[in-house]
Amino acid sequence: xxxxxxxxxxxxxxxxxxxxxxxxxxxxxxxxxxxxxxxxxxxxxxxxxxxxxxxxxxxxxxxxxxxxxxxxxxxxxxxxxxxxxxxxxxxxxxxxxxxxxxxxxxxxxxxxxxxxxxxxxxxxxxxxxxxxxxxxxxxxxxxxxxxxxxxxxxxxxxxxxxxxxxxxxxxxxxxxxxxxxxxxxxxxxxxxxxxxxxxxxxxxxxxxxxxxxxxxxxxxxxxxxxxxxxxxxxxxxxx
Amino acid sequence: xxxxxxxxxxxxxxxxxxxxxxxxxxxxxxxxxxxxxxxxxxxxxxxxxxxxxxxxxxxxxxxxxxxxxxxxxxxxxxxxxxxxxxxxxxxxxxxxxxxxxxxxxxxxxxxxxxxxxxxxxxxxxxxxxxxxxxxxxxxxxxxx
Numbered sequence: 001x002x003x004x005x006x007x008x009x010x011x012x013x014x015x016x017x018x019x020x021x022x023x024x025x026x027x028x029x030x031x032x033x034x035x036x037x038x039x040x041x042x043x044x045x046x047x048x049x050x051x052x053x054x055x056x057x058x059x060x061x062x063x064x065x066x067x068x069x070x071x072x073x074x075x076x077x078x079x080x081x082x083x084x085x086x087x088x089x090x091x092x093x094x095x096x097x098x099x100x101x102x103x104x105x106x107x108x109x110x111x112x113x114x115x116x117x118x119x120x121x122x123x124x125x126x127x128x129x130x131x132x133x134x135x136x137x138x139x140x141x142x143x144x145x146x147x148x149x150x151x152x153x154x155x156x157x158x159x160x161x162x163x164x165x166x167x168x169x170x171x172x173x174x175x176x177x178x179x180x181x182x183x184x185x186x187x188x189x190x191x192x193x194x195x196x197x198x199x200x201x202x203x204x205x206x207x208x209x210x211x212x213x214x215x216x217x218x219x220x221x222x223x224x225x226x227x228x229x230x231x232x233x234x235x236x237x238x239x
Numbered sequence: 240x241x242x243x244x245x246x247x248x249x250x251x252x253x254x255x256x257x258x259x260x261x262x263x264x265x266x267x268x269x270x271x272x273x274x275x276x277x278x279x280x281x282x283x284x285x286x287x288x289x290x291x292x293x294x295x296x297x298x299x300x301x302x303x304x305x306x307x308x309x310x311x312x313x314x315x316x317x318x319x320x321x322x323x324x325x326x327x328x329x330x331x332x333x334x335x336x337x338x339x340x341x342x343x344x345x346x347x348x349x350x351x352x353x354x355x356x357x358x359x360x361x362x363x364x365x366x367x368x369x370x371x372x373x374x375x376x377x378x379x380x381x382x383x
Contacts (some may be wrong), residue, residue, distance in 0.1 A: 066297070103333050105298035108324035111331035118335075148328055201322060 031129030032231065037093040038082050040230035045075035047222040058215040062202040066107055067215040074105035074113070090130050094121030094138075109216060112146050112159060113223075119145040131188060132175025132231075139167045156198040157209065159216035162188040166224045178228040185224035189217040255361040255370045256310030256340075257285040259354050260303055260320040260329060264290035271352055272315050274358035285358045286310045298324040300331070304338050311340040315367035319353050319374060342367060348374035 048055075048071045056068030088096070098118030102110050120142035124130050130138070144161045153156045154165075166185035173180055190213065197209035214224045257274070261267040267289025277281035288306035291297040308317045314337065318329050320330065329345045332338045344367060353374035360373035 070297075099335070101326065102335070103300040106291045106295070106299060106324070108298075108327050110298070110300065110324065111327040115331050115334070145334075147336075149327060 016192040028196065032090060032135060033129050034088050034090050034093055036230050037090045038039075040227050040232075041075075041078050041082060041097050043226035043229050044223050045079040047226050048072055048075045049221055051219070055219055058213055058218055061212040062197060062205055062209045063215055064107075064201055067109060067219065070105045070107040070109055071113075073217055074101045074110060077101075078103040089124070089126050089128055090135075091121045091124035091126055092125065093137035094118065095098065096121075100144050108150075108158075109219070111152060112216070115149050116142040116163070117144050120141075126158065132170070132178075134175065136167065136175040139163075140171065143167050146222040150199060152199045155195065157192045157195040157202065157214045157217070158197075158199050159214070160191045161214065162186075162217040162224065163193070164188070164218045166220075178231045182221075182225045182228040185221040189213060189221040192217045254284045254312045255314045255367050256307070256316045256342050257318060257354065257357045257361055257370065258303065258306045258310060258313055258318045259285065259287045259289070259350065260298065260318060260325045261287070261289040261350065262296045262298060262321060262323075262325060264294060266321070266350075269275050270354050273351070274354040275357050278358045279361040280362045282310055283358050283362045284310055285354070285361070298328045300328050300338075301314060303328065303332065307339050307343060316343045316371045317357055317361070317367060317374065318343060319348055319357060320345065320348055321350050344371055346371045346374045348377050352377035352380060 052068035052072045054068070055071060056065055059065050059067035077100050081096060081100050081165070082093070094117045097187055098114040098116070098121060100114075101117065104110065105113070120135075120138040123138035123141040124134065127134075135204030143160065146163065147153060147160055150158065150160075154160050162185040165188040166181040169184040171182040177219065192214035193212065194210060195214070196207060197205065197214070198204045202209045259267045259271050259274075260269070264287065267287030269287075271285045271287040274285050278285075286306045286309055288299070288303045290302075291299050292302060303318070307318070310316060320326050320329055326345070333343060333345060339358045346357065348357070357370050357374035360370045365373065
Protein backbone atom coordinates (compact mmCIF):
# COMPACT_ATOMS: atom_id res chain seq x y z
CA UNK A 1 0.00 0.00 0.00
CA UNK A 2 2.61 2.46 1.07
CA UNK A 3 4.78 1.69 -1.91
CA UNK A 4 1.87 2.02 -4.31
CA UNK A 5 1.14 5.42 -2.99
CA UNK A 6 4.69 6.61 -3.23
CA UNK A 7 5.05 5.00 -6.63
CA UNK A 8 2.61 7.64 -7.72
CA UNK A 9 1.90 7.97 -11.36
CA UNK A 10 4.86 9.84 -12.69
CA UNK A 11 6.60 6.66 -13.73
CA UNK A 12 5.67 7.18 -17.36
CA UNK A 13 9.07 8.50 -18.29
CA UNK A 14 11.12 6.51 -20.72
CA UNK A 15 14.21 4.66 -19.60
CA UNK A 16 16.66 7.44 -20.28
CA UNK A 17 14.45 10.38 -19.39
CA UNK A 18 15.16 11.84 -16.01
CA UNK A 19 13.33 15.08 -15.55
CA UNK A 20 13.10 14.91 -11.77
CA UNK A 21 15.81 15.73 -9.29
CA UNK A 22 19.23 14.17 -9.76
CA UNK A 23 19.88 10.86 -8.08
CA UNK A 24 21.97 12.48 -5.41
CA UNK A 25 19.12 14.69 -4.35
CA UNK A 26 16.38 12.20 -4.87
CA UNK A 27 18.37 9.96 -2.55
CA UNK A 28 15.61 7.99 -1.02
CA UNK A 29 12.87 10.55 -0.92
CA UNK A 30 10.87 9.91 -4.03
CA UNK A 31 11.79 6.28 -3.77
CA UNK A 32 14.48 4.39 -5.63
CA UNK A 33 13.73 3.35 -9.18
CA UNK A 34 14.91 0.37 -11.20
CA UNK A 35 17.84 2.34 -12.57
CA UNK A 36 19.31 2.67 -9.10
CA UNK A 37 19.21 -1.09 -8.72
CA UNK A 38 20.77 -1.70 -12.10
CA UNK A 39 23.49 0.78 -11.13
CA UNK A 40 23.94 -0.98 -7.79
CA UNK A 41 24.62 -4.32 -9.43
CA UNK A 42 26.94 -2.83 -12.05
CA UNK A 43 28.92 -1.08 -9.36
CA UNK A 44 28.96 -4.30 -7.36
CA UNK A 45 30.36 -6.09 -10.40
CA UNK A 46 33.05 -3.39 -10.63
CA UNK A 47 33.89 -3.74 -6.96
CA UNK A 48 34.06 -7.50 -7.21
CA UNK A 49 36.26 -7.30 -10.29
CA UNK A 50 38.64 -4.94 -8.54
CA UNK A 51 38.75 -6.97 -5.36
CA UNK A 52 38.71 -10.47 -6.87
CA UNK A 53 42.37 -11.22 -6.16
CA UNK A 54 42.06 -10.01 -2.60
CA UNK A 55 38.93 -12.10 -2.03
CA UNK A 56 40.71 -15.18 -3.31
CA UNK A 57 43.71 -14.40 -1.15
CA UNK A 58 41.50 -14.16 1.93
CA UNK A 59 39.78 -17.37 0.89
CA UNK A 60 43.04 -19.21 0.42
CA UNK A 61 43.86 -18.59 4.08
CA UNK A 62 40.75 -20.30 5.46
CA UNK A 63 38.69 -21.49 2.50
CA UNK A 64 39.28 -23.12 -0.85
CA UNK A 65 40.72 -20.12 -2.67
CA UNK A 66 37.89 -19.66 -5.13
CA UNK A 67 35.82 -16.81 -3.72
CA UNK A 68 37.24 -14.10 -5.98
CA UNK A 69 36.89 -16.16 -9.13
CA UNK A 70 33.42 -17.38 -8.22
CA UNK A 71 32.15 -13.90 -7.41
CA UNK A 72 33.71 -12.48 -10.55
CA UNK A 73 32.04 -15.12 -12.71
CA UNK A 74 28.68 -14.56 -11.03
CA UNK A 75 28.67 -10.79 -11.18
CA UNK A 76 29.92 -10.74 -14.75
CA UNK A 77 26.92 -12.87 -15.65
CA UNK A 78 24.70 -10.46 -13.71
CA UNK A 79 26.19 -7.54 -15.61
CA UNK A 80 25.60 -9.25 -18.94
CA UNK A 81 22.02 -10.05 -17.95
CA UNK A 82 21.42 -6.40 -17.10
CA UNK A 83 22.82 -5.29 -20.42
CA UNK A 84 20.46 -7.51 -22.36
CA UNK A 85 17.20 -6.38 -20.86
CA UNK A 86 15.43 -3.08 -20.77
CA UNK A 87 14.52 -1.16 -17.64
CA UNK A 88 12.65 -3.14 -15.03
CA UNK A 89 11.23 -2.69 -11.60
CA UNK A 90 13.60 -2.79 -8.61
CA UNK A 91 12.16 -6.12 -7.52
CA UNK A 92 12.59 -7.68 -10.95
CA UNK A 93 16.19 -6.46 -11.22
CA UNK A 94 17.06 -8.12 -7.92
CA UNK A 95 15.23 -11.40 -8.49
CA UNK A 96 16.76 -11.83 -11.93
CA UNK A 97 20.24 -11.09 -10.63
CA UNK A 98 19.72 -13.49 -7.73
CA UNK A 99 18.71 -16.27 -10.05
CA UNK A 100 21.76 -15.61 -12.20
CA UNK A 101 24.05 -15.82 -9.18
CA UNK A 102 22.57 -19.16 -8.08
CA UNK A 103 23.22 -20.64 -11.50
CA UNK A 104 26.63 -19.19 -12.29
CA UNK A 105 28.78 -18.76 -9.19
CA UNK A 106 29.61 -22.41 -8.57
CA UNK A 107 30.41 -22.05 -4.87
CA UNK A 108 28.47 -21.50 -1.68
CA UNK A 109 28.33 -17.77 -2.34
CA UNK A 110 26.05 -18.43 -5.34
CA UNK A 111 23.04 -19.74 -3.45
CA UNK A 112 23.76 -17.39 -0.54
CA UNK A 113 24.00 -14.13 -2.48
CA UNK A 114 21.38 -15.43 -4.88
CA UNK A 115 18.98 -15.98 -2.01
CA UNK A 116 19.77 -12.54 -0.57
CA UNK A 117 18.89 -10.76 -3.81
CA UNK A 118 15.99 -12.96 -4.79
CA UNK A 119 14.29 -12.78 -1.45
CA UNK A 120 14.81 -9.02 -1.25
CA UNK A 121 13.50 -8.70 -4.81
CA UNK A 122 10.40 -10.71 -4.00
CA UNK A 123 9.77 -8.54 -0.97
CA UNK A 124 9.84 -5.44 -3.18
CA UNK A 125 7.16 -6.84 -5.47
CA UNK A 126 6.60 -5.02 -8.73
CA UNK A 127 6.59 -1.43 -7.51
CA UNK A 128 8.32 0.96 -9.91
CA UNK A 129 9.87 2.96 -7.09
CA UNK A 130 10.65 1.83 -3.58
CA UNK A 131 11.20 4.07 -0.56
CA UNK A 132 14.42 3.48 1.36
CA UNK A 133 12.54 2.15 4.36
CA UNK A 134 10.99 -0.48 2.18
CA UNK A 135 14.34 -1.45 0.74
CA UNK A 136 15.62 -1.82 4.30
CA UNK A 137 12.75 -4.19 5.06
CA UNK A 138 13.37 -6.13 1.87
CA UNK A 139 17.07 -6.48 2.66
CA UNK A 140 16.13 -7.67 6.12
CA UNK A 141 13.99 -10.39 4.55
CA UNK A 142 16.91 -11.31 2.29
CA UNK A 143 19.39 -11.45 5.14
CA UNK A 144 17.01 -13.55 7.22
CA UNK A 145 16.70 -15.99 4.32
CA UNK A 146 20.49 -16.20 4.03
CA UNK A 147 20.76 -16.96 7.75
CA UNK A 148 18.16 -19.67 7.42
CA UNK A 149 19.70 -21.20 4.31
CA UNK A 150 23.16 -21.39 5.83
CA UNK A 151 22.01 -22.07 9.37
CA UNK A 152 24.33 -19.30 10.51
CA UNK A 153 24.09 -16.41 12.96
CA UNK A 154 26.11 -13.24 13.47
CA UNK A 155 29.42 -14.10 15.11
CA UNK A 156 29.90 -17.29 13.08
CA UNK A 157 32.43 -15.51 10.85
CA UNK A 158 30.27 -15.38 7.74
CA UNK A 159 28.79 -12.80 5.40
CA UNK A 160 26.11 -12.19 8.02
CA UNK A 161 28.69 -10.38 10.13
CA UNK A 162 28.71 -7.63 7.52
CA UNK A 163 25.13 -7.83 6.29
CA UNK A 164 23.30 -7.84 9.61
CA UNK A 165 24.93 -4.66 10.99
CA UNK A 166 24.44 -2.99 7.60
CA UNK A 167 20.72 -3.70 7.57
CA UNK A 168 20.48 -2.74 11.25
CA UNK A 169 22.04 0.63 10.45
CA UNK A 170 19.82 1.19 7.43
CA UNK A 171 16.69 0.32 9.37
CA UNK A 172 17.68 2.53 12.26
CA UNK A 173 17.90 5.51 9.92
CA UNK A 174 14.49 4.74 8.46
CA UNK A 175 16.08 3.67 5.21
CA UNK A 176 17.89 6.93 4.56
CA UNK A 177 21.48 6.52 5.66
CA UNK A 178 23.19 4.18 3.20
CA UNK A 179 26.56 5.56 4.25
CA UNK A 180 25.96 4.29 7.77
CA UNK A 181 25.06 0.89 6.35
CA UNK A 182 28.29 0.87 4.38
CA UNK A 183 30.37 1.78 7.42
CA UNK A 184 28.62 -0.84 9.52
CA UNK A 185 29.27 -3.50 6.88
CA UNK A 186 32.93 -2.59 6.60
CA UNK A 187 33.38 -2.58 10.37
CA UNK A 188 31.51 -5.86 10.59
CA UNK A 189 33.76 -7.45 8.00
CA UNK A 190 36.89 -6.20 9.79
CA UNK A 191 35.54 -7.56 13.06
CA UNK A 192 35.46 -11.11 11.69
CA UNK A 193 39.23 -11.32 11.93
CA UNK A 194 39.48 -12.47 15.57
CA UNK A 195 36.45 -14.75 15.25
CA UNK A 196 36.56 -18.50 15.02
CA UNK A 197 34.68 -19.83 11.99
CA UNK A 198 31.61 -21.92 12.72
CA UNK A 199 30.32 -22.51 9.21
CA UNK A 200 31.69 -23.86 5.97
CA UNK A 201 35.13 -25.20 5.22
CA UNK A 202 36.80 -22.66 7.49
CA UNK A 203 35.07 -24.22 10.49
CA UNK A 204 37.14 -27.40 10.00
CA UNK A 205 40.19 -25.32 10.86
CA UNK A 206 38.91 -24.57 14.35
CA UNK A 207 41.30 -22.24 16.17
CA UNK A 208 43.39 -21.77 13.05
CA UNK A 209 40.59 -19.80 11.42
CA UNK A 210 41.25 -17.04 13.95
CA UNK A 211 43.25 -14.09 12.69
CA UNK A 212 41.89 -14.09 9.15
CA UNK A 213 39.20 -11.84 7.81
CA UNK A 214 36.21 -13.70 6.42
CA UNK A 215 36.07 -13.53 2.60
CA UNK A 216 32.24 -13.64 2.52
CA UNK A 217 31.91 -10.78 4.99
CA UNK A 218 34.44 -8.86 2.90
CA UNK A 219 32.51 -9.32 -0.35
CA UNK A 220 29.27 -8.47 1.47
CA UNK A 221 30.79 -5.16 2.51
CA UNK A 222 31.65 -4.50 -1.14
CA UNK A 223 28.04 -5.11 -2.08
CA UNK A 224 26.79 -2.65 0.52
CA UNK A 225 29.40 -0.09 -0.52
CA UNK A 226 28.16 -0.41 -4.10
CA UNK A 227 24.60 0.18 -2.89
CA UNK A 228 25.67 3.34 -1.10
CA UNK A 229 27.38 4.59 -4.25
CA UNK A 230 24.39 3.69 -6.45
CA UNK A 231 21.87 5.47 -4.26
CA UNK A 232 23.92 8.63 -4.20
CA UNK A 233 24.28 8.74 -7.94
CA UNK A 234 27.71 7.27 -8.51
CA UNK A 235 28.08 5.61 -11.87
CA UNK A 236 30.19 2.85 -13.26
CA UNK A 237 33.83 3.53 -13.75
CA UNK A 238 33.99 6.26 -11.13
CA UNK A 239 36.56 5.65 -8.55
CA UNK B 240 16.96 -30.05 -23.91
CA UNK B 241 18.79 -33.02 -22.52
CA UNK B 242 16.08 -33.58 -19.96
CA UNK B 243 13.29 -34.22 -22.42
CA UNK B 244 14.98 -36.97 -24.40
CA UNK B 245 15.86 -39.32 -21.60
CA UNK B 246 12.96 -38.02 -19.54
CA UNK B 247 10.67 -39.92 -21.87
CA UNK B 248 12.37 -43.20 -21.17
CA UNK B 249 12.43 -42.57 -17.46
CA UNK B 250 8.89 -41.23 -17.59
CA UNK B 251 7.58 -44.65 -18.47
CA UNK B 252 9.34 -46.12 -15.44
CA UNK B 253 7.27 -44.37 -12.79
CA UNK B 254 10.18 -44.78 -10.41
CA UNK B 255 11.77 -42.24 -8.12
CA UNK B 256 14.86 -40.65 -9.64
CA UNK B 257 18.03 -40.13 -7.62
CA UNK B 258 20.44 -37.25 -8.24
CA UNK B 259 23.90 -37.32 -6.67
CA UNK B 260 25.48 -33.91 -6.21
CA UNK B 261 29.17 -33.63 -5.47
CA UNK B 262 31.81 -30.94 -5.92
CA UNK B 263 33.51 -33.44 -8.20
CA UNK B 264 32.01 -34.87 -11.39
CA UNK B 265 34.12 -37.99 -10.94
CA UNK B 266 32.80 -38.56 -7.43
CA UNK B 267 29.18 -38.01 -8.48
CA UNK B 268 29.42 -40.22 -11.55
CA UNK B 269 31.42 -42.97 -9.84
CA UNK B 270 29.06 -43.16 -6.89
CA UNK B 271 26.17 -43.26 -9.35
CA UNK B 272 27.83 -46.14 -11.18
CA UNK B 273 28.52 -47.96 -7.92
CA UNK B 274 24.95 -47.56 -6.70
CA UNK B 275 23.55 -48.60 -10.09
CA UNK B 276 25.70 -51.71 -10.12
CA UNK B 277 24.60 -52.67 -6.63
CA UNK B 278 20.96 -52.06 -7.50
CA UNK B 279 21.26 -54.97 -9.89
CA UNK B 280 19.01 -53.60 -12.61
CA UNK B 281 20.24 -52.45 -16.01
CA UNK B 282 18.64 -49.01 -15.95
CA UNK B 283 18.82 -47.84 -12.34
CA UNK B 284 17.29 -44.37 -12.00
CA UNK B 285 20.36 -42.51 -10.80
CA UNK B 286 22.49 -39.74 -12.30
CA UNK B 287 25.45 -37.74 -11.09
CA UNK B 288 25.55 -33.96 -11.13
CA UNK B 289 29.07 -33.17 -10.09
CA UNK B 290 31.39 -30.23 -10.53
CA UNK B 291 30.99 -27.29 -12.86
CA UNK B 292 30.06 -27.44 -16.55
CA UNK B 293 33.71 -26.90 -17.51
CA UNK B 294 34.82 -29.85 -15.39
CA UNK B 295 36.22 -27.78 -12.54
CA UNK B 296 35.35 -28.57 -8.93
CA UNK B 297 32.26 -26.83 -7.61
CA UNK B 298 28.49 -26.95 -7.66
CA UNK B 299 26.41 -26.13 -10.71
CA UNK B 300 22.73 -25.32 -10.30
CA UNK B 301 22.27 -25.84 -14.02
CA UNK B 302 23.80 -29.32 -14.02
CA UNK B 303 21.70 -30.30 -11.01
CA UNK B 304 18.49 -29.04 -12.59
CA UNK B 305 19.27 -30.77 -15.86
CA UNK B 306 20.12 -34.06 -14.10
CA UNK B 307 16.93 -33.93 -12.05
CA UNK B 308 14.79 -33.54 -15.14
CA UNK B 309 16.72 -36.26 -16.92
CA UNK B 310 16.20 -38.81 -14.15
CA UNK B 311 12.65 -37.77 -13.31
CA UNK B 312 10.31 -40.68 -13.93
CA UNK B 313 7.21 -38.93 -12.72
CA UNK B 314 7.41 -40.27 -9.17
CA UNK B 315 9.61 -37.61 -7.68
CA UNK B 316 13.33 -36.96 -7.35
CA UNK B 317 15.59 -37.51 -4.34
CA UNK B 318 18.74 -35.42 -4.19
CA UNK B 319 21.77 -36.52 -2.20
CA UNK B 320 24.64 -34.10 -1.77
CA UNK B 321 28.15 -33.93 -0.39
CA UNK B 322 28.59 -30.67 1.49
CA UNK B 323 28.81 -26.88 1.55
CA UNK B 324 27.73 -25.33 -1.72
CA UNK B 325 26.12 -28.60 -2.84
CA UNK B 326 23.76 -28.45 0.14
CA UNK B 327 23.10 -24.73 -0.25
CA UNK B 328 22.55 -24.87 -3.99
CA UNK B 329 19.99 -27.65 -3.77
CA UNK B 330 18.23 -25.83 -0.93
CA UNK B 331 18.15 -22.64 -2.96
CA UNK B 332 16.75 -24.50 -5.98
CA UNK B 333 14.05 -26.06 -3.82
CA UNK B 334 13.16 -22.66 -2.40
CA UNK B 335 12.85 -21.28 -5.91
CA UNK B 336 9.94 -23.59 -6.49
CA UNK B 337 9.93 -23.98 -10.25
CA UNK B 338 13.39 -25.24 -11.15
CA UNK B 339 13.23 -28.88 -10.12
CA UNK B 340 10.67 -31.54 -11.01
CA UNK B 341 7.85 -32.05 -8.52
CA UNK B 342 8.17 -33.44 -5.97
CA UNK B 343 11.89 -33.05 -5.34
CA UNK B 344 13.50 -33.61 -1.96
CA UNK B 345 16.90 -32.99 -0.44
CA UNK B 346 17.65 -36.14 1.53
CA UNK B 347 19.67 -36.00 4.72
CA UNK B 348 22.09 -38.86 4.08
CA UNK B 349 25.74 -39.69 3.62
CA UNK B 350 26.54 -39.55 -0.08
CA UNK B 351 28.01 -42.99 -0.81
CA UNK B 352 26.07 -45.21 1.58
CA UNK B 353 22.93 -43.13 1.16
CA UNK B 354 23.13 -43.32 -2.63
CA UNK B 355 23.35 -47.10 -2.58
CA UNK B 356 20.37 -47.40 -0.25
CA UNK B 357 18.35 -44.85 -2.20
CA UNK B 358 19.01 -46.38 -5.60
CA UNK B 359 18.27 -49.91 -4.41
CA UNK B 360 14.99 -48.65 -2.96
CA UNK B 361 14.14 -46.64 -6.07
CA UNK B 362 14.99 -49.46 -8.46
CA UNK B 363 12.73 -51.72 -6.41
CA UNK B 364 9.82 -49.36 -6.92
CA UNK B 365 9.83 -47.58 -3.56
CA UNK B 366 8.09 -44.21 -3.44
CA UNK B 367 9.84 -40.97 -2.54
CA UNK B 368 9.25 -41.42 1.19
CA UNK B 369 10.65 -44.94 1.07
CA UNK B 370 13.68 -43.89 -0.97
CA UNK B 371 14.39 -40.98 1.38
CA UNK B 372 13.95 -43.18 4.45
CA UNK B 373 16.31 -45.82 3.06
CA UNK B 374 18.96 -43.20 2.38
CA UNK B 375 18.57 -41.56 5.77
CA UNK B 376 18.90 -44.90 7.51
CA UNK B 377 22.39 -45.13 6.11
CA UNK B 378 23.47 -42.85 8.96
CA UNK B 379 22.73 -45.73 11.32
CA UNK B 380 25.04 -48.25 9.68
CA UNK B 381 27.67 -48.55 12.38
CA UNK B 382 31.05 -49.62 11.12
CA UNK B 383 32.74 -50.21 14.44
